[in-house]
Amino acid sequence: MHSWRSPDVPTLPGEGPLPRLFNQATGLVETTSVGADDRAGLYVCGITPYDATHLGHAATYLAFDTLNRLWLDAGLTLNYAQNVTDIDDPLLERATATGVDWRELAASQTDLFRGDMVALRIIAPQNYIAVTEVIDQIASAAAELLELGFAYGVPTPDAENAGDLDLYFDSARAAEATSWYLGFESRYDRATMLDLFAQRGGDPDRAGKRDPLDPLLWRVARSGEPSWPAGIGAGRPGWHLECTVIALQHLGTGFAVQGGGGDLVFPHHEFSAAHATALTGMPFASIHAHTGMVAYEGEKMSKSLGNLVLVSRLTEAGVDARLIRLALLAHHYRSDWEYVDDDLARASARLDAWNGAPRTDADDPGALALLERLRGRLADDLDTPGALADLDAWFAEGGAVAPLLIAALDALLGIRLDDAA
Known part of the structure; x- marks a missing residue:
């Protein structure tokens, strides 16, 4: 998938210092790490392409744009990867509700997002990857987790192919066998995790799971749903594994920063890191950084509430993107605030x-x-x-x-x- 046109960034005299960021996993402000080749690795979770781009999105991508600009000013080379979740339940639900093919919806909203990033002069990722481009790699990673003992099948009565099983990640096994554990990044208690898991795409009540918090790795095909062939059964990816696979493919392990909005701390970022550690035996990223939430009209700006202020609507109304x-x-990028x-x-x-x-x-x-x-x-x-x-x-x-x-x-x-x- 092509990215967008990056702005020209002037070179300043001398070099700036390496930026320091708050690391959610340690609770400390830490200096960002640099690879031996002076490449700064950054993974920022991309959009699920509908209702793009609201100011909450823009605040996140602007924060990490600032980080990239500081790395450039420090004399480093950027290695920035970002995904597009162009297959997921919320996208399919919106496509059905609006009577638009899910592929057309994803393509049009991704184009809109690119235009907003250009208007805001956000440095483009070197690797801009749609999930549908790496389905085979995600299926292979799920199969590997199964083989390593970090995944298990759950009976799926409504599977399109009788006998196919949804695959889930075994959180308890990962905590026993790797350096990862539930709460390593979020530091939330279990009650909070269960609440957020249910709010943010999880299925704590799914029968057959070993732990209500175990996340989906691979959803086998259902009638009427998009699916792709795979040795573990035709289906489509779970949310967290997609970011794991894309980041490992383009950044490797222990890259400088995994970033995104604060609503991704749990479960998305915590389990993306869990999958990576289970697959490689190594930490996913050195720093886990997150932006605050932007509210509007008294509530967090979100697609579900519909209280969105869209960049494209502001610029179409003549607002200077500057x-x-x-x-x-x-x-401040970590603060929660309300737009007026x-x-x-x-x-x-x-x-x-x-x-x-x-x-x-x-x-x-x-x-x-x-x-x-x-x-x-x-x-x-x-x-x-x-x-x-x-x-x-x-x-x-x-x-x-x-x-x-x-x-x-x-x-x-x-x-x-x-x-x-």
Whole structure:
């Protein structure tokens, strides 16, 4: 699957520090690791392509875009992978409800998402992979987990082919035989896990499972559902295993950061890591990082509630995409916050102030010092609000827009001033 067109990112003088991120698995802010070849590995869970792209999505991809920009500024090469969950129950349900073929829905929404990413100037992943492109690899991984003793079959009376079994991951076996255990990343208690598992695609009441929290690896074919041939029985993937397979294929084990929204901590990220550790015997990622939830009209912005503010609708209404980017950057990536229309008004006032500052053709020591402050702020767990505050102070004190500052705004924050195009 093709990605989208990446923005040009200016190169700044010197090198910034390696960014530090909060690691959900340890509760600590840690320096991001780098491979021996100076490649920074990042996996960010992609969209299930319907109702794309709302501001909650955009906030997540912007946070990890900031991380990628900091890695580039530190002199590293990016190795960024992202999936598209273009086959899953919610997608099929939406396709049925709207009378649209699920493949057409997935394709059109993925195209819309790409357009939104271009508008927001998000650096594209080097590996942008649809789940339907790697069905064989996912089926092979499920078969391997079965052979290794980390999976088991559950009787499936409604299977299209009599005798086929749905495959489930054996959480207890994984906890006994590997370094992974339930709660290793989320640190949730069991009651919380059960509640979230039921809310987020799990089936704790499925008869025949060894543990209510065991997740689905492979769903064998049902009549009227899409399926693919496989040695373990025709069917389609479970949600978590798809990310495991794509990340391992393109990043290997122990890559720098696994990222996504905070609603993915459990069960999705926890079990993606579990599957990887069971398959390889190695940790999945060094840091597990997550963004906060964006609310609107008093509730978390979500597809199920329908309280979505879509990037495409804002831009179609004439909103400058830079304002959307600035409105999101004004909130720390790990914070939960509620979007209001005033967020765009504040972003507009900020951009007007920056664009209205005096221009100079010469850099001075003050501009270089500001660059280093910005680098330090952003490297400290992506402190974008702090960076914006430093910039506001610079302009409020009469600081001029020097070439270095134009490049820094573009390279680190993805904001191009009016005369920098």
